[in-house]
Amino acid sequence: FDQAITLDPTFILALVAKANAYRIIMAYFEKPADVLPKVITSVNAVLTQDPQSAEALSALGLAYVLAWRWEDAWKILNRAKTANPDLALTELGFALYFAAMGDKKSVNRALQKATMLDPLNVEIADWGHWALAMVGDLELAREWAKKQMRLHPQVGMVFSGASVSSALNGDYIGAIEIAEKGIKLDPESPYAYLALAQAYGYAGEKERIPSLLQKAESLNKYLCPYESAVNYIILDDFERAFSLLNEAVSSRSNCLVFTRVDKRLEPIKGDPRFSALLTRIGLDDNSLAKYLKQ
Numbered sequence: 001f002d003q004a005i006t007l008d009p010t011f012i013l014a015l016v017a018k019a020n021a022y023r024i025i026m027a028y029f030e031k032p033a034d035v036l037p038k039v040i041t042s043v044n045a046v047l048t049q050d051p052q053s054a055e056a057l058s059a060l061g062l063a064y065v066l067a068w069r070w071e072d073a074w075k076i077l078n079r080a081k082t083a084n085p086d087l088a089l090t091e092l093g094f095a096l097y098f099a100a101m102g103d104k105k106s107v108n109r110a111l112q113k114a115t116m117l118d119p120l121n122v123e124i125a126d127w128g129h130w131a132l133a134m135v136g137d138l139e140l141a142r143e144w145a146k147k148q149m150r151l152h153p154q155v156g157m158v159f160s161g162a163s164v165s166s167a168l169n170g171d172y173i174g175a176i177e178i179a180e181k182g183i184k185l186d187p188e189s190p191y192a193y194l195a196l197a198q199a200y201g202y203a204g205e206k207e208r209i210p211s212l213l214q215k216a217e218s219l220n221k222y223l224c225p226y227e228s229a230v231n232y233i234i235l236d237d238f239e240r241a242f243s244l245l246n247e248a249v250s251s252r253s254n255c256l257v258f259t260r261v262d263k264r265l266e267p268i269k270g271d272p273r274f275s276a277l278l279t280r281i282g283l284d285d286n287s288l289a290k291y292l293k294q
Contacts, residue, residue: 001014001015001017001018001021002018005018005045010049012046012049012050012053015042015045015046015049015056016046016053016055016056016059018042018045019039019042019043019045019046019056019059019060020055020059022035022038022039022042023039023059023062023063024123026038026039026063026066026067026254027066027123027254028157029221029222030222031222031251031252032066032067032251032252032253032254033250033251033252036063036067036252039059039060039063040060040063043056043057043059043060043063052083053083054080054081054083054084054087054090055084055087057076057077057079057080057083057090058077058080058084058087058089058090058093059089060076061073061076061077061079061080061090061093062077062089062090062092062093062096064076064077065077065093065096065097065100065257066096066254066257067252067254068100068252068256068257068281068282068283070097070100070282070287070291071291071294073093073097074097074291074294077090077093077094077097080093086117087117088113088114088115088117088118088121088124089114089118089121089123089124091110091111091113091114091117092110092111092114092121092123092124092127092128094106094110095107095110095111095114095127095128095131096127096130096131096257098110098131099130099131099134099135099257099258099261100257100258100260100261100283101260101288101291101292102135102260102261103135104135104136104137107131107132107135107137108132108137108140111124111128111131111132111144114128115128119151120151120152122152122155122157122158125148125151125152125155125158126148126155126157126158126161128144128148129141129144129145129148129158129161129162129164129165130161130164130258132144132165133164133165133168134258134261134262134263135261136261136263138165138168138169139169141165142162142165142166142169142171145158145161145162145165145166145178146162148162149162149178154185155185155186156181156182156183156184156185156186156189156192157182157186157189157191157192158182159178159179159181159182159185160178160179160182160183160186160189160191160192160195160196161182161195162178162182163175163176163178163179163182163195163196163198163199164195164198164264166178166199167198167199167202167203168202168263168264172199172202172203172204173203175199175202175203176196176199176200176203178199179192179195179196179198179199180196182195182196183196188219188221189219189221190216190217190219190221190222190223190224191216191223191224191227193212193213193215193216193219194212194213194216194223194224194227194228194230194231195227196212197209197212197213197216197231198227198230198231198234198264200212201231201234201235202234206234206235209231209234209235213228213231216228224248224253224254224255225244225245225247225248225251225253226244226245226248226253226255226256226259227255228244229241229242229244229245229248230264230265232244233264233265233267233268236267238267238268238271241268242268242271242273242277245277246277249277249280249281256281259277259278259281259283260278260283260288
């Protein structure tokens, strides 16, 4: 994309594609804190050429949600929707925003439109499952996951993520099988090993967690501190879990979007440090009340 833009600095499609490339890298592959500025710079390059580019605004709005910049996300997503009411990624951005707030009805409405607009989108397949599972629609999340695994039989992250709703729903054998498939499809993904570790942990086989954590760390790739923290919560090592959650804040971990509603965090929600965490990421009660007035 850089080469295309060098040849033609006004090439809007290449500018938008570059912004989306950085947004995907931020969501899945590198420390979000390092990549978010590149997303913003790339989007601004588009908006300099076309201030009403719905595609660029959608990319930025979704990135802001994943970076828990709630007021910015709401403003930009609504600008994107005004510019073009039929962009799937805008609806995904809204779905994740509403998931963070615990608004099940709005999550379902946004996901229904997103899948109608782009039924084979892999990001929607993955994040849509997370949104449903995190707000507690576990049966719907499992049905969503089954459909997406059929549609994307070679995409490891779809399987790894899908193991979460199965584990939370008490289907431990199924969760382990799905998580193992995720590793088979994407053996270089650190998250795949974290997901399998969690599945074993919920199945009562906690002794298998440490070696899988070590395997994830050995890949020398960005390792989501939030998902590592979940494993330490399963191990009842809350000190290590909070240390990792603080690291997740410093990294601007995408998964912190779900902190308020994530049932996997239940064992630590009574700790004063958890309340402080919600305040740091803008998901405390006072902040939430302010967002809901928007």
